[in-house]
Amino acid sequence: MEASINLARENKKLKLKDFLVQFKASTKGLSEEEARARLAEYGFNILEKKKWRFEKPRLFLSKFKNPLIILLLGGTLISAFLGEIIDASLIFLVIILSFVLDFYQTSKSSQAVEKLKSRVTITAAVLREGQKREVKVSEIVPGDIIFLSAGDIIPADAYVVSAKDLFVNEAVLTGESLPVVKESEEMFLDLSLPKEDSEMSLLFGGTTVVSGFGTALVTATGLKTTYGKIIENLTDIEPETEFDRGVKQLGGLIFKTVIFLVTFVFFINSLLNHGVLNSFLFALALAVGMVPELLPMIITIALARGAVRMAGKKVIVKNLPSIQNLGNIDIFCTDKTGTLTEDKIKLEKYLDISGKENKKVLKYAYLNSFFQTGLHSPLSEAILVHKDEVSIGGYQKIDEVPFDFSRKFLSVVVEKNQRKDLISLGAPEAIFNLSVSYDLNGRIKPLTSQKKEELKGIFKELSANGFRVLAAAYKEIKSRQKTFVKKDETKLIFLGLTAFLDPPKATAKTALKNLEKNGIQFKILTGDNEWVSEYIARWAEIPQTKVLLGEQIEKMSDARLRRVVNDVGIFARVTPEQKERIILALKRNKHVVGYLGDGINDALAMHAADVGISVDNAVDVAKETADIVLLEKDLEVLIDGVAEGRRTFGNVMKYLMMGTSSNFGNMFSVAGASLVLPFLPMLPLQILLNNFLYEFSQISLPADNVDAELVKKPKKWDIKFVKYFMIVFGPISSIFDFLIFFLLLTLFKANVSLFQTGWFLESLFTQTLIVFAIRTIKTPFWHSRPSKYLVTGVAFVLVLSLIIVFTPLKNLFGFSSLPAFYFLILGFLIAAYFFLVEFVKKKFYQRFNL
Incomplete structure (x- = not known):
């Protein structure tokens, strides 16, 4: 029974009874037994591409798309062919370990998020065994009779059985924003009419009922629907947030710098007769080590962990990247009902x-x-x-x-x-x-x-x-x-x-004060009149109570609205289209806007906002549009979500600042060493091991504590800040690298192996320990305590590095035992590095007024 709407188009006139025969259905609906059988035959009504049988191996292999990794593996194979089998095997092992770590953490985080999403379900009213029942949209099957009303997302392709003033927004398919009328056409489809009339009885999954009501016979579900076929042909590209664009821009800058310096290092080492192959592997290993390869993993872990924590506070994240924007919100808009009031309306x-x-x-x-x-x-x-x-x-x-x-x-x-x-x-x-x-x-x-x-x-x-x-x-x-x-x-x-009374919520005043303390302005956007809105605003002690009416907005140009929108606290008698204009005006004024809505009249504003927020009992179109769903319509719940979003953003920024500054410093160190040393400052395998251990120590950053001051106000992505941080703090690490170079060559008279071991430990110790200074604006440990996970992770990596250097494992990596005096010197260098970073940090943050 391969049936769809397209079958209707094969006939000039197809009556409802023909559809019922074709789909073996009746006007009393399917039986539960038949519905289960069809669900087994057609599958769930979901718009997800079929996953490849070997999906996880495919995801793992996708990690090898990095051209630097491909070149490094190619060079490693050449090295093995020339007899360096042990070195080549170890390089390959370190690369695989990095990928396994990345793959495991990313998969684990993704599974956690998918589990959370399943807590937000959308149902539809269907006719089963002659009775109207609510079923999950995913369990609708061809032949079901569905009931539709304003606010519903049409769950599947269908043919109209009955309709009363049924208007549907088909913009998701056609791009046309004006609603389209749908009628039963006296129960037949006449294809002799123009296209727009011939499709008057056809409903398409994914479109939205704007007004009216009706019933319809489901003709296709899931990827067999018109919308599903479009989805199936689309690539899996997530829309970019401001944070994503900033990271990509910064990544491009780092990549260009890395390519330039690596090319420079390769030619210098080749000219110094270090061997073309060794110089090539060294340069590639250096490139791999300098590019923050685990950044996507760290971001995914941070966002997923934030989503799990937010779920514990009754906030379900549907769109993971929206957590970044949630923490950055500085204006929050909503209707007053349920946020400032109890949402327990009584006829008085x-x-x-x-x-x-x-x-x-x-x-x-x-x-x-x-x-x-x-x-x-x-x-x-x-x-x-x-x-x-x-x-x-x-x-x-x-x-x-x-x-x-x-x-x-x-x-x-x-x-x-x-x-x-x-x-x-x-x-x-x-x-x-x-x-x-x-x-x-x-x-x-x-x-x-x-x-x-x-x-x-x-x-x-x-x-x-x-x-x-x-x-x-x-x-x-x-x-x-x-x-x-x-x-x-x-x-x-x-x-x-x-006359109805919806009592003001007892917690509203406190919640609004907490919003203000967290740097968030509150604005009311309501279809109600200005008098009842002002009453609630006075009771809640909203400081900004200038009122703008919908009829006034209608007469304003977008430019005029932008000039006045910041100073208005209440927008009353506004239409859905005017709500959207208000949100867009605020965004054009460089604000990050969150909008909470639960009705069909909120969908446009939610879509326009940086973060669309809904509640679990909202209409379908509101829940589907939302990035975040509150299980409880309470501002305190939202404030908890904002705080968690800021913690997540803060921890991702810590990794970015750590990674960019340490990598930038390493570039200078290697470039300088290549000019003066007659040998490679570190073997390719040692560089990869150093990078692996460093990245491993940073995995716990998403679980780190965040200073209270950073949670109290919104933080926007600022690429200039990250660039300046990289330029200022990167060279500081190079100062101590050059100092250890000098001491190893003069004080310790180090041979090649001892030099490489000494720099390996100094580089690893300084760039892993300095995280405790960089992670906070305050004085580390005394005024800002890191999480136990971060302390444990760093300690584990440092102990592991010492085990490698002081056990037979050192022979595998080309290390030598270091004298005890070296560690005394290393301790002084680390202390001096900390003091210098702390001094510069104070000046740096004063410069940025932080």
């Missing part, structure tokens, strides 16, 4: 036009909420709690005009005792404008301008006291029509106002 008042409580207002609001099948809101749910106070027996639903964000209300048409009423419930201003009369205790009177102003006064007073308000109106339908559209929502009879 139902008032008629005189401002008195009226049960008819409650009844009509209840009818609207009970019969609507589109986008349910917390306000509707709050109304439905009052089921014991109303009687709706005998009412039947005729039709519905779904909610959309331009009208800001929805209507249902109900019938009882042969009387049909259209009942509308939504934004007060919209209902006011469409009402021509009002109902007070059963008496219908004209709604004059004066009465409208009185109504607006009641609405404003309620809002100013923290109430969210919906207006109810109705009209009797005299005609026999069975279907209704937006144009029928005219000449309404105003009935009354419903």
Whole structure:
């Protein structure tokens, strides 16, 4: 049963019953047994490429893509062919050990992250055995009948069975941002129509329901969908963050410098008759040692560890690189609901036009909420709690005009005792404008301008006291029509106002103060009116309460919006498109912006933000768009996530500063040694061993402690800072390298092997121990303690290096035993190196105002 939407295109007219026969389905849905059988036949409904049988070996072999490694291995084979079998074998072993370490740590981290992602699930409503059920999207199969409403991501390719004002955003496939209407076309697909009409009954997986509702028959899942086929042909390229671009730019600079110096070293050593092959291997080993090969692994470990720690604080990371941006956020935007309020909405008042409580207002609001099948809101749910106070027996639903964000209300048409009423419930201003009369205790009177102003006064007073308000109106339908559209929502009879209270969250004030302490501005972006927003802002003591309305934004150019956006604390009555404009304006002003949303109206803003954040109970499109999902809608949870993001960023920066400065210093040292020494300052094998041990000591950096000061404010990626750090601190290490060169040649009268051993230990000890100074702005150990993992890792590497030098293993690597006096000198050099680095560090950070 290889079925898909494309089969429909083979016929000019294909009725629903033909689809049902083709997919062996029924309008009652599949049985659970049949669904399980189809899941086994077609596989899970996921958009992942099939993994190669030997996926892990392939990933391991991908580590050999580095051209320097290929050249080094080639040279090693030549060396083995010429008789240097032991040296060649050891070089190969060190390279393989480095790759195994990289592969193991990266795979382990990736598995941990995938496990975390599985905690965020998206479900869909399907018809199984005649009953509506929620199932995981991954378990949907061809032949399923699915239910769709605003905010849903269409889970698979499907054919429309029924639809009511069903509009779908297909931008993910077509690039066209305007929603497309979808209808059943009286249950057939007419291919004689133009393409845009012929596809009116086709739904495509991955697209989003903007408004309306409907049902559809699933025709293709997973990689068999239209979107899936596109995904299958795409390369696995992750979008670059600002951090990624900075690392790549810095890596390019290091690589060019390395190539220049390595070429220089190769020619100098060749001219000094050190042997072309040995000089070639030495130069390549030097290049491998100087390029921070394990940087991707360190970043992956740091991010994965951060993601695991954040999960423990109820923050699930879907997009791993977003942790870097989360720590850099300096502006956080969200609606007030659930962040500043409890998100426990209660219907407190139902008032008629005189401002008195009226049960008819409650009844009509209840009818609207009970019969609507589109986008349910917390306000509707709050109304439905009052089921014991109303009687709706005998009412039947005729039709519905779904909610959309331009009208800001929805209507249902109900019938009882042969009387049909259209009942509308939504934004007060919209209902006011469409009402021509009002109902007070059963008496219908004209709604004059004066009465409208009185109504607006009641609405404003309620809002100013923290109430969210919906207006109810109705009209009797005299005609026999069975279907209704937006144009029928005219000449309404105003009935009354419903007022809801969402209490301010007790922890909101503290959370906002903590945001401010962490260097993050808070801004409210809401579709609600300015009065209720100002009430919440006053209660929460938000210092920046300048208000900008959606209608004002509509008249502004992007340039004008950029000029005013920083000074505004509340953006009220804004549309989804205006939210997106606000976020983009803030980003153009060089801010790193986080946006928390849970509704379909938040998707555009979340996508535009540097970090899109959602909650576990959000609509599908919000959770799918989000980089990060909060298991609890609480600002304190978010603050924990930001702090963890900053710790992760800080530890990655430590490795970058360590790697770039030590490698830059080694370049100078080797270049200088090549000019004055009649032999290689270190054998290729010794360089690779030195590099392996150094990198091994740094693996625990992602688990290092981070100074509290670095967590309290956002840190942006600054390539100039890293460059200056490299240029300043790199040559300092070269000073002590040159000093040990001098002492080994003059004081110790070292032969080739002793010289190479002496520099090997000095180089390894200084560049591994100096991490304790570079990892913090403060005085190491006294004012900033490293983690036990870092201390243990460094100690292990240093002890291992001594074991290699003072046991028979030294013969394998060409080392010689060093006199005890050497270690006394080495101790003085390390102490002097530390003091000089500390002195320069203070001056350096003062220069950068840190």
